[in-house]
Amino acid sequence: MNQWQGKSHIDRLGSQWLQVQELYQVKGELEGFRGVRKQHQVNEFTVYNSTLQVKSDILLEKSMAKDWLQFHFQLKGVSKTTKFESRQSFIALPQCFYLKYVPADYCQLRFKENTDYESFGFRMTPEDFLDSFLPNFEELNQLTQAIETQQAYSLSGKGIPLSQTVREIILQMKNCGYTGQLRALFMESKMTDLVFAMVHQIQAQQAFSNPRINAKAKIKDAYHFMQQHLDDKLSIKRIAREVGVNEFTLKKGFKEVFGTSVIQCLIDLRLDRAYEQMLSTHKTISTIAYETGYSAVGNFSNAFYKKFGFRPSVLRNGGGFEG
Template identity: 30%
Template sequence: MEKDNYLTFENGNITSKKWELDRISISHSIIDYNSFEAHTSKNDSESVRLHFGLSGNYDFNFKQLKSSFKLTGHHNNIIYSDGLDIEVFNKSKRIETFGINFTTETFINIAQNGNDSLKKLAEKVINKKNAILSNEWKPNNFKIHQVINEILYCQFTDELKDLFLLSKSIELLVLQAELYESNSQSRFIKSNLDKQKLFEAKEILVKKIDNPPTISQLSILVNLNEYKLKKGFKEMFGTTVFGYIHSNRMSLAKRLLLGTDMSAKEIAYETGYSSPQHFSKAFKKEFGNTPDSIRNHPDYTT
């Protein structure tokens, strides 16, 4: 079941979409604030949440975990709590989040067959110990970003949509488990300031997909030297700057082909290609079909 909500509260409003499956719920929320101040959120539910920050800066205190976190940009973690009591202080006027809640039984059944990180968390869930996968929140890599977009722009309907959302929810769990299993000691980017600059670089590439800056221009825009920009971007997001631009263009082009009446020529220029021919060649290499044929191809409905 899919449901859209719009809620106004004292400090702003929330626009959200929720998908309810059997033993899994998925939510996407955009919160627009009128001011900067603390607010609380409480409920009595028990669940395991895959939490993904998509934009915005905020601090929050989590009573059940006895912990405080300062979060910015794209980030993720997995949290188990029996009840929820948090205080959030927004540091930006807009915060966008995405989350998947598993029932504890569902999570345990999946996680017990996972890697060491998931097994350790599953053990705490079994013993009803409020827990977080890691005290260090890691940035969303490109694979995670891609799967979230596949969920948000899913074209399937009815039973096939439920099956698709279930499979993608499990895929996100696997991607997080893989991300947190990696050795954090070998990281190239260590300072929070450099991380913030890389998040800014990523947002610039998203906003300027039709005419992205060169590495040199991007380096100047975020005040980060080219070497650190290239190495840090690959480390944080799992792809190169040019790989990110290409994948983002292909993802957007596919959504526009399936979700709008725009012609392939219009989409080519919308996504920054110099000619429809170059776009068609790149698209066919990526998906195995030309832009004109994909709309009616049975294998490309998402």
């Protein structure tokens, strides 16, 4: 897809191909610049898959005449978006999900040099959102209220890490080879799967942020304890003792709130810290691997790849933004 350099057209599968220059005003050195968006209409959703490769710093600018709502899955690369009238600015990291509603605004996207970027997602108008099945989800009540009052809304400024389920659904949608009515049915089915998987992650996020019962509050305490003691030799027994629950309650609570085990959550927390250190420090990969709990850099690289979908060397060499 990222090799196509022709004019916009609709392919045999019914997808529209557009060059980024047709969508945005591009500012910066264009040598080595390639940007393509492939999009397909699925009921009220416009499903898109965008790729971008730049050798130098690039700015993309566009005036948004209408309110818009975007469910955005950043697959590769780091981008910085600024919305001037609403005075919002946020950095999108790879392998994270973002849900944004912004009234009509002037938008600017910034990409650092040598960025290899890919995103997937779907956009819709606020009116289509309110007429769809999505407002039936309690987890999206705040979004519904924001649309009704025309207030900018962001689900999570730092993004929600993509689950394996979400990544698999996106891959299936990207690789769909059906045509005609069969393609429409397949894409509609996968869109529904993607929405339910996304809402499941929002549920986990909200359950963590707003525990309703004491048991969930204890799970939150356990999570915070793990965050603050990542360098310790932690065991399920010690974590349970620290927050005042038994081991069974701790393990069951993590499954309910986070959809994963205590140990896997600990591994993910350490890898998340490693991710941040790759961007914000000059520590070597081997040093970060050792501090994350891996004596072998290869094992650390494999675990990092399994969680984020790319090697730590790719992140280190790709550069980053300072927010």
